[in-house]
Structure formats: structure tokens, C-alpha cells
Amino acid sequence: MTRLSPRDKNAPRDVDTPSIIAGKSDVTLSQSKNTKKVFIKTYGCQMNVYDSERMADVLAPIGYAPVDTPDHADLVILNTCHIREKAAEKVYSELGRIRQHKDRNKPDMKVAVAGCVAQAEGQEIMRRAPIVDMVLGPQTYHKLPEMIAKVTREAGEVLETDFDTLEKFDHLPETRTAKGFSAFLTIQEGCDKFCTFCVVPYTRGAEVSRPVAQIVAEARSLAAQNVREITLIGQNVNAYHAQGPDGSEWGLGELIRHIALIGGIDRIRFTTSHPRDMDDALIETIGKEPKLMPYLHLPIQSGSNKILRAMNRDHSYEHYKNLIAKIRKSRPDIALSGDFIVGFPGETDADFEQTLKCVEEIGYGSSFSFKYSIRPGTPGASMHRQVPEDVKSERLKRLQDLLYTQQFAFNQSLIGRTLSVLVEGTGREDGQLFGRSPYLQGTHFNGPKDLIGQIVDVTITDAGKNSLIGKLE
Numbered sequence: 464m465t466r467l468s469p470r471d472k473n474a475p476r477d478v479d480t481p482s483i484i485a486g487k488s489d490v491t492l493s494q495s496k497n498t499k500k501v502f503i504k505t506y507g508c509q510m511n512v513y514d515s516e517r518m519a520d521v522l523a524p525i526g527y528a529p530v531d532t533p534d535h536a537d538l539v540i541l542n543t544c545h546i547r548e549k550a551a552e553k554v555y556s557e558l559g560r561i562r563q564h565k566d567r568n569k570p571d572m573k574v575a576v577a578g579c580v581a582q583a584e585g586q587e588i589m590r591r592a593p594i595v596d597m598v599l600g601p602q603t604y605h606k607l608p609e610m611i612a613k614v615t616r617e618a619g620e621v622l623e624t625d626f627d628t629l630e631k632f633d634h635l636p637e638t639r640t641a642k643g644f645s646a647f648l649t650i651q652e653g654c655d656k657f658c659t660f661c662v663v664p665y666t667r668g669a670e671v672s673r674p675v676a677q678i679v680a681e682a683r684s685l686a687a688q689n690v691r692e693i694t695l696i697g698q699n700v701n702a703y704h705a706q707g708p709d710g711s712e713w714g715l716g717e718l719i720r721h722i723a724l725i726g727g728i729d730r731i732r733f734t735t736s737h738p739r740d741m742d743d744a745l746i747e748t749i750g751k752e753p754k755l756m757p758y759l760h761l762p763i764q765s766g767s768n769k770i771l772r773a774m775n776r777d778h779s780y781e782h783y784k785n786l787i788a789k790i791r792k793s794r795p796d797i798a799l800s801g802d803f804i805v806g807f808p809g810e811t812d813a814d815f816e817q818t819l820k821c822v823e824e825i826g827y828g829s830s831f832s833f834k835y836s837i838r839p840g841t842p843g844a845s846m847h848r849q850v851p852e853d854v855k856s857e858r859l860k861r862l863q864d865l866l867y868t869q870q871f872a873f874n875q876s877l878i879g880r881t882l883s884v885l886v887e888g889t890g891r892e893d894g895q896l897f898g899r900s901p902y903l904q905g906t907h908f909n910g911p912k913d914l915i916g917q918i919v920d921v922t923i924t925d926a927g928k929n930s931l932i933g934k935l936e
């Protein structure tokens with residue numbers, strides 16, 4: 464742990480914070496004495512959503528209960544994303560707002576910056592935003608209790624950005640507190656692919672897989688709390704490999720089939736996959752495992768082989784196209800989703816046309832598309848022939864017009880079909896319920912509240928670009 468310049472060593476010590484956080488028994492004492500409030504704001508991808516939930520699990524035994532606004536919070540944690548410039552800058556503007564709130568209303572509030580901006584710019588955050596008491600990377604949040612004890616005791620600042628990716632999983636509480644009926648479960652962390660545009664290998668560290676037994680224990684704990692759907696997550700989730708209970712090497716396909724055996728878990732998803740790691744065992748599982756939802760997120764980024772090479776994606780458009788054909792053969796009802804970047808350095812009009820052609824040939828049910836954002840320290844940042852901002856904007860618009868037309872057409876094609884919907888809660892209108900279809904669209908329909916948490920059949924009667932309307936069967 465690196466300690467940074469304490470601001471005021473003589474500041475009064477918080478009497479409610481245990482001076483030594485050694486074991487769970489100390490911690491329970493403090494909980495019964497005082498319940499503090501923590502507000503966690505999550506930016507970025509599903510990995511961060513998972514991490515935020517786990518931070519809440521780590522903080523519960525030392526008396527912190529989660530709240531929905533920073534207004535009365537004793538601790539604010541920003542769980543940040545570094546993927547594009549805008550995402551990273553948001554953190555500093557949010558810190559400005561928090562500073563005003565702290566100065567005016569809550570001078571003893573503690574502020575932590577976690578996640579990928581913390582990992583990438585730890586020292587810089589401390590310098591730019593002195594309001595921040597703690598900086599912790601994505602692999603160190605299990606140390607939050609120690610860090611909180613330290614800053615409340617000594618009123619200094621703490622920076623924790625060690626990189627041992629799997630260590631945290633050995634220290635997180637065994638049980639998860641489920642929120643709702645669908646949950647993310649991290650099975651793989653980090654990335655060794657080093658796409659030339661991307662910060663993830665630097666913020667999350669090397670690619671590692673969690674042991675099967677640990678994953679199964681977590682999935683069981685979720686099932687025991689009425690979770691019906693689990694999304695297995697990782698930056699390269701289909702690179703998952705670990706030793707199975709039978710001693711053989713398991714990939715994601717085997718893991719999915721094993722998790723499907725857990726009673727109560729009726730739906731399984733996984734994200735995000737890389738085209739290079741899509742092996743035959745997984746494609747077979749996609750075809751055969753009924754609990755696996757027919758929706759696959761498989762980013763290609765660009766349709767131009769020249770750009771794919773410059774991005775270090777290590778696959779061609781043809782490889783991707785063949786994969787999709789194989790997957791569709793295995794599971795004909797599958798819907799595809801993808802990620803696209805426009806305006807990568809060196810991308811010409813002709814390269815961009817290849818991306819449009821790719822979208823037309825493949826056909827996507829949903830998608831995420833971005834303008835290339837220069838990330839300091841990545842190889843792309845120093846490449847020649849950066850594309851001007853106005854060209855990027857124009858290309859993004861053209862691409863999104865096409866992708867959204869496909870998305871709308873896909874949703875419309877579901878009208879008249881009966882889909883299974885996991886009911887997550889109520890809708891905005893009286894008597895209305897809200898849930899997710901197998902293809903992840905939000906679906907609204909009328910029905911009694913006791914269906915919340917159940918999987919029901921809904922016949923689709925109308926469809927917009929982003930959501931579906933239906934009738935309970």
C-alpha cells in the first residue's frame with residue numbers, strides 16, 4: 464500500500480470506526496453500534512456493475528448500508544471507467560459537484576475513487592482533486608475496510624492500485640447480496656489481447672479465470688436468493704479456462720453447462736466475447752443448452768481487414784463471418800449484437816464502407832458504436848493519420864442510422880411471437896409489469912404484481928427501437 468501525504472494528522476479521529484479491522488467479530492460490533500451510509504456511483508461496463516455490488520458486500524459487515532443519493536452519505540465511491548476520454552472526464556466533474564456538497568452539507572464525508580480511472584490515473588486524481596481520500600483500483604476493493612479505517616484514523620489519503628487480479632476474489636465475502644432477479648457474475652478478469660485502441664489491459668491487468676468451485680458457490684448463493692438469470696461476465700469471457708471438477712480443462716462451454724445444473728437458475732447469458740476465442744465446444748453449447756439465451760454479443764469493431772490489423776484484433780472479417788455462420792447454424796434463433804469503432808487512425812472512406820458492408824451482411828439485433836477516442840499510453844494514440852472529429856461524427860451517424868434501422872426491424876419481426884420474459888418489476892403505468900425478453904429488450908405488459916421474479920410467456924403486440932409491448936399469455 465502506498466501512503467500519500469497525510470493532509471492533517473491531528474484531525475479528530477472518528478470514534479465509531481474500529482481502530483483495528485482484524486476479523487469479522489470486531490466489525491459486527493461496529494455495525495450494531497452505528498449504521499453509516501454509502502453511495503456508490505457506477506460508470507462503465509458490467510464489470511464495474513459487479514464490482515460495485517461487491518463493494519457493498521465488503522462494506523456491509525463494517526456497518527455501511529447503500530443509499531441511492533449522495534445527500535446524506537458518509538462515504539461516496541465513484542466506480543469509474545477509462546475507456547473513452549469522455550468517460551474519464553465525467554469523474555472530475557462529478558468530483559467537483561461532490562466537493563460543493565461536502566463543503567456545504569457534510570464536511571466529514573469521505574470520498575473514494577475506484578475502478579479503471581483510479582487504476583490509470585491514481586496520482587493524478589489525488590493531485591487534481593484533493594477532496595479524494597481514497598483511490599483504489601479494480602483489483603483492490605476488498606481492502607476498503609482497512610483503507611477506511613486508515614483515513615478516518617489518520618485523516619490522510621490512501622492509494623491502493625495493486626494488480627493481483629485474483630487475490631480479491633479470495634477475500635470477498637462468500638455470499639453475495641442479490642439485487643433483483645438477474646445478476647452479473649464475474650468469471651474472468653483482465654485482458655492480454657492489447658487491441659491498439661484499448662486501455663483495458665492496462666487498467667484491469669492480465670487475463671485470468673476464477674476457479675470453477677468459486678463460481679459455482681457464488682451462483683448457488685444467488686439462486687438461494689431467488690435470482691433466476693445469471694450473466695457470466697469478463698472482458699474476454701469466452702477465453703475462460705480452468706480445471707473442472709473432473710480434472711480436465713474446462714472452457715466457457717463446459718462451465719455454462721455445469722451452471723445450468725443449478726436449480727433455480729433458468730437463464731444464462733455471457734458477455735463480452737472475442738471472435739478469436741469462440742471455440743467449437745462453446746458453439747455446441749450455444750446450440751444445445753436451452754437455458755442459454757439466444758443472444759450473443761460478439762464485437763468486430765471494423766469491417767476492414769486493414770483496420771482490424773492496425774487494431775491488433777488478430778482476426779479478419781472473413782473469420783468473423785464464418786464464425787457467425789457456424790453459430791447461426793448451431794442456434795438459428797440467435798440474435799447478434801456488436802461493438803463498432805469509427806475513425807480509427809488510418810480509416811479511409813473505403814475502410815468505413817467495409818464496416819457498413821459488414822453490418823449489412825451480418826445483420827445485428829442491437830449494437831454499441833463509438834467514435835475512436837485517443838487513449839494516452841495505447842499504441843493507437845501515437846499512430847499517424849488520426850481521423851478528424853467531423854469525419855468521425857459523420858461516419859458514426861451513417862453507421863448508427865443503419866444499425867438502428869436493423870434494430871428496429873429486428874424488434875418489429877418479433878410482433879406476434881410469444882417470448883419468455885423474466886419479470887423484474889412494475890412499469891410506469893398502473894397495472895403494468897416490466898421484464899426482459901430472451902433478446903434483452905425491455906418488455907412492458909399488464910399483469911399482477913405477484914408475477915415479479917417469475918418467467919412468463921408474453922405475446923409481443925408492438926415494438927419500438929428499444930423496447931417491446933406485449934400481452935400476458
Ligand code: SAH
Nearest residue numbers: 660661698735762802803833834835836838
Ligand atoms: N473486451 C471487449 C470490449 C471492452 S471495451 C471486447 O473486446 O469486445 C467495450 C467497447 O468499447 C469495445 O468493444 C470498443 O468498441 C469500445 N472502445 C474501446 N476502446 C475505445 C476507444 N479508445 N475509443 C472508442 N471506443 C473504444
Ligand code: SF4
Nearest residue numbers: 654656657658661663
Ligand atoms: Fe480491449 Fe481488445 Fe481486450 Fe477487448 S479484447 S478489452 S477491446 S484490448
Ligand code: F3S
Nearest residue numbers: 507508544545546579
Ligand atoms: Fe470502462 Fe474499465 Fe469497463 S475502462 S469499460 S470500466 S473495464
